[in-house]
Amino acid sequence: MSQAAAVELVDIWKRFPGVVANAGANLRVERGTVHAVLGENGAGKSTLMNVLSGVYRPDEGEVRLDGTPQRFHTPADALAAGIGMVHQEFRLVPSFTVAENVVLGSAERILRRQDVEARVDEVARRFGLATEPDRPVWQLSMGERQRVEILKSLWRDARILILDEPTAVLTPNEADELGEVLRHMADDGRSVIFISHKLHEVTGFCDVATVLRGGETVAASLPVAETDAATLANLMVGSTSLAGERPPYRTPGEVRLAVSGLCALDDRGLPALHDVDLEIRSGEIVGIAGVAGNGQRELAQVAAGLRGSTAGSVHLDGKDVTSAPPRRRFGLGLCYIPEDRIGVGLAPRLSVVENAVLRTYKGHRRGPFLVGSRLTAYCRDLVERFGVRTGALGDPIAGLSGGNLQRLLVGRELSGRPDVVVAAQPTRGLDVQGVKAIQDLLVAERDAGTAVLLISEDLDELLTLADRLLVMHEGRIVAAFDPMDSERSVIGEAMAGHLADEGAA
Ligand SMILES: Nc1ncnc2c1ncn2[C@@H]1O[C@H](COP(=O)(O)OP(=O)(O)OP(=O)(O)O)[C@@H](O)[C@H]1O
Ligand SMILES: [Mg+2]
Secondary structure: OOOOOOEEEEEEEEEEOOEEEEEEEEEEEOOOOEEEEEOOOOOOHHHHHHHHOOOOOOOEEEEEEOOEEEOOOOHHHHHHOOEEEEOOOOOOOOOOEHHHHHHOOOOOOOOOHHHHHHHHHHHHHHOOOOOOOOOEHHHOOHHHHHHHHHHHHHHOOOOEEEEEOHHHHOOHHHHHHHHHHHHHHHHOOOEEEEEOOOHHHHHHHOOEEEEEEOOEEEEEEEEHHHOOHHHHHHHHHOOOOOOOOOOOOOOOOOEEEEEEEEEEEOOOOOEEEEEEEEEEEOOOEEEEEOOOOOOHHHHHHHHHOOOOOOEEEEEEOOEEOOOOOHHHHHHOOEEEEOOOOEOOOEOOOOEHHHHHHHHHHHHHOOHHHOOHHHHHHHHHHHHHHOOOOOOOOOOEHHHOOHHHHHHHHHHHHHOOOOOEEEEEOOOOOOOHHHHHHHHHHHHHHHHOOOEEEEEOOOHHHHHHHOOEEEEEEOOEEEEEEOHHHOOHHHHHHHHOOOOOOOOOO
């Protein structure tokens, strides 16, 4: 009577040196459903998806599709069996068009460019994926790039689509659009596996949820309609959830970071910042709200010295650092938590220890004198204080989960006792506890007298943490709010570029 499910992962075990990533995990996904896989950082979600998509072979356990046991040796095997995976790091060729990227590597040969574009467009429309097949990928936003990744899987006729934290890089609107695309795919009889830490997306987009904790399935196939966000959060952490409460606020001190008349260009050489003025005082968190791509990223980079300005100035503690390199700014007490942790922040091939001192080493010129044992002790302390879950400290950080990488990075930066913190999306992609841990750290910094610039796409986070809230739109600061006394809808309007008081300012 019981019909075989589209996907069954049965009692999957996967061990890495020092870590059991999957410890008897189970997952059963039915046809025509959007299935959420939940769990805190390091719970084993990505590992389980890598088993399903042929990246890893499980140590034990079985993968079944429509009831038939499978043995995938490579991702290509899994793809041939109908499994498509949309990775968080997009694997697109920037100089190719959307259509070229979609068909790249697929067996099909279509000679005429217009035919390819027309067929890609047809598939895109069928699933409500708005794209322009003839545009080069480098011109596209994150949301658009992701749609190209999804199209690639649909082009290869994937019946099972895995999306690992797809909304982490999307704006709230793009995330909602993605939700609709997932629904189209399910209605078309496909199965979608959706990983996210944002519980409102799970309750909003998904039919069923499976929760992992410590590599095991602790709740299997819960109907979303019969549960709620609080229940899911409790299942993930295994204890009562953490209610956000606004920390008390004291009068700020002197100006630490001052930006005046700042203009800068983006990666494409187009104006990204227009005449930005900003002052952050000791003991305050100034939040920057805005839809991604409105200059927030460039503002953080110019403040940290990683991007040049075309006009205006940056002062740290009254000293003009407009053309000073990052190292000099770090020396003056600035710390920067970049939004892309791998690349700018961390070196994937180096060990946990090496990454933990990457910055201290440079900033304090202590490097050559840091002996092995002291280094290890320093690193062990950091890992403990900031709750980084890792195997051996000498192993490369490439094996850490996304959230644990972020904790390591934030811990390293904050342990340098900064005077000014520039934090870009510091809690992106973290689970409930990880978010709380990092938010607590930022508040503790503020209470110790640090000036904090917090850039976030999460309005709730800004409303909880910021003492003052500024909104950026098209490279300008267009509005300022008191987070204690502002309507979300009014802030949202400002984020969209609609200003209530046209006459003012
Ligand atoms: N290639 C690897 N080598 C060593 N350890 C690994 C490897 N991949 C994952 N791990 C470890 O296995 C555990 C599970 O990691 P996984 O990436 O599956 O977690 P996750 O649930 O996806 O977490 P996150 O929400 O932070 O992305 C973690 O402790 C991680 O450090
Ligand atoms: Mg993961």
